[in-house]
Amino acid sequence: MGVCHAATARGRGPVKALMFRAERGNMSEDGCSPRKVIAMTTMTMAQSWWPKAAERWSESERRLLGLLDPSRLPAHVAVIMDGNGRWARQRGLISRIKGHEAGIESVREATRTCAELGLRVLTLYAFSKENWARPSAEVSALMNLLSRFLVAERDELMENNIRLRMIGAREDLPDSARRALDETMALTAGNDGMTLNLALSYGARDELARATRRIAEAVERGELRPEQITPDVIAQHLDTADLPDPDLLIRTSGELRVSNFLLWQIAYAEIHVTPVLWPDFRREQLLSALVDFQGRERRYGTVRDLNES
Numbered sequence: 535m536g537v538c539h540a541a542t543a544r545g546r547g548p549v550k551a552l553m554f555r556a557e558r559g560n561m562s563e564d565g566c567s568p569r570k571v572i573a574m575t576t577m578t579m580a581q582s583w584w585p586k587a588a589e590r591w592s593e594s595e596r597r598l599l600g601l602l603d604p605s606r607l608p609a610h611v612a613v614i615m616d617g618n619g620r621w622a623r624q625r626g627l628i629s630r631i632k633g634h635e636a637g638i639e640s641v642r643e644a645t646r647t648c649a650e651l652g653l654r655v656l657t658l659y660a661f662s663k664e665n666w667a668r669p670s671a672e673v674s675a676l677m678n679l680l681s682r683f684l685v686a687e688r689d690e691l692m693e694n695n696i697r698l699r700m701i702g703a704r705e706d707l708p709d710s711a712r713r714a715l716d717e718t719m720a721l722t723a724g725n726d727g728m729t730l731n732l733a734l735s736y737g738a739r740d741e742l743a744r745a746t747r748r749i750a751e752a753v754e755r756g757e758l759r760p761e762q763i764t765p766d767v768i769a770q771h772l773d774t775a776d777l778p779d780p781d782l783l784i785r786t787s788g789e790l791r792v793s794n795f796l797l798w799q800i801a802y803a804e805i806h807v808t809p810v811l812w813p814d815f816r817r818e819q820l821l822s823a824l825v826d827f828q829g830r831e832r833r834y835g836t837v838r839d840l841n842e843s
Contacts, residue, residue, distance in 0.1 A: 585650035591817065598821035606828050608781030610655040611648060612803070614795055615640070617787030617811030624811075631675040636813035638683060642690065647817045649694045649728040651824075655777050656730055659795050663703070663737035677711045680734070684714040688721055695727030701773035702736030731777065738797035745771035774799055782827045784820075786812045804830045 583604040588596060618633030627633070641658060648656045660680070666673060684698075691698060698719050704712060715734070748771045752758040758767070769775065779799045783792070788809035792800065806823040808815070831838070 585652075587646075587650050595818050595821060598818065598825055601825050601828075602821070603828055604652070607651060607653060607824065608827055609653065610657065610778045610780045611653060611782045611784065611823075612657040612659070612780040612796055612800065613644065614659045614783070614785040614793055615812040615815075616785060616789055616793075618813060620787065621811040621813045629675075630672060631679070633811075633813055634676060634679055638679070640812055640815045641683070642687070643816055644820055645696065645728075645730055646690070646694060647820055649696055653728055655780075656728060657701070657733060657774075657777075657780065657796070658731070659733045659736070659793070661702075661734050661736070662794065663706075663735055663740050664794070666706070666735070677708050680707075681711045681714045684711070684718045688718055691718070691722050691730070692725070695725045696722060697725040697727070697729045698722045698732070699729060700732045700734050701741070702732075702734045703740065704734070706735035729777065731774075733795070736773075737794045739794055741773050742798060769798070772798060779803070782806060782823065784808070784823050786810055786815050786819075802832070802834050804832065 581600070584599060588599055591599070615637060618637045619630040620633070621636060622630050622633035625632075644658075645656060661676060665676070668676075690696075698715075700715060700719070704715070707715065715732075745768060749758065749763060749767065753760060753763075774796070779801070780796060780803045783796070783800050783803045783805045785792075785805070785807045788807060790807060792805075796803075804827050806826050808819055808823065810819050
């Protein structure tokens with residue numbers, strides 16, 4: 535009879551049984567030394583929180599997963615999805631839209647993985663205010679791609695209990711994209727798992743200007759006094775008022791800038807930059823970013839103790 539089965543038969547769970555033997559230095563019925571028992575115990579405990587889907591993950595992905603502490607996962611991950619055009623050019627593709635189409639699978643895998651890990655929010659910078667200045671053919675293709683994505687992913691969102699929402703200037707979107715967005719948000723509104731937050735026609739400066747106007751209007755109506763305007767009041771008027779601030783900001787393609795994205799909200803976010811272009815960004819790169827995040831010491835402007843400088 536194996537270690538775990540024998541222990542269970544005596545009323546102990548597998549993990550407790552392994553620890554029981556290790557503490558006494560006893561060999562198991564299977565001939566396991568205390569050192570091996572401890573190693574098996576550690577592995578079993580480390581894997582106990584893993585999502586069931588991890589059974590299908592690659593060895594390298596599972597190795598990275600094993601490095602994560604589930605109690606220290608970020609609540610909110612934000613991603614600047616960059617490099618679609620370069621990805622297409624590197625492959626000799628005439629249209630940049632091919633890169634955007636390839637990036638859909640990266641969106642799908644990142645979303646699914648974050649939901650499986652139990653993250654609360656994933657925000658994706660899908661289309662900026664500045665992107666409207668791109669060639670009209672590319673903008674039209676992107677809006678069509680967005681509409682198709684919003685319809686095609688409905689089953690995936692429902693199966694994974696994901697709620698869809700957006701930040702940005704919804705009124706800027708063409709009717710077809712706005713209709714697909716509204717319908718998908720309504721469909722998933724009752725889901726209470728992860729929130730997938732799409733930044734569409736979004737710019738942080740525009741968001742701050744809109745928030746400022748709303749605050750000024752409240753002051754004008756006598757609902758708010760100038761001295762009552764605090765950072766919390768400003769945050770309550772942002773598009774992300776009902777979301778936690780990002781803990782981790784990921785940027786693909788190696789660019790070292792934040793591109794007018796969540797300027798207020800990322801004040802204390804950890805930043806992870808990868809040279810990988812967005813269409814090549816997969817679960818392994820996401821897990822690497824999470825491992826990197828957990829290796830940081832987040833101080834929020836303070837020091838660990840008074841003896842530090």
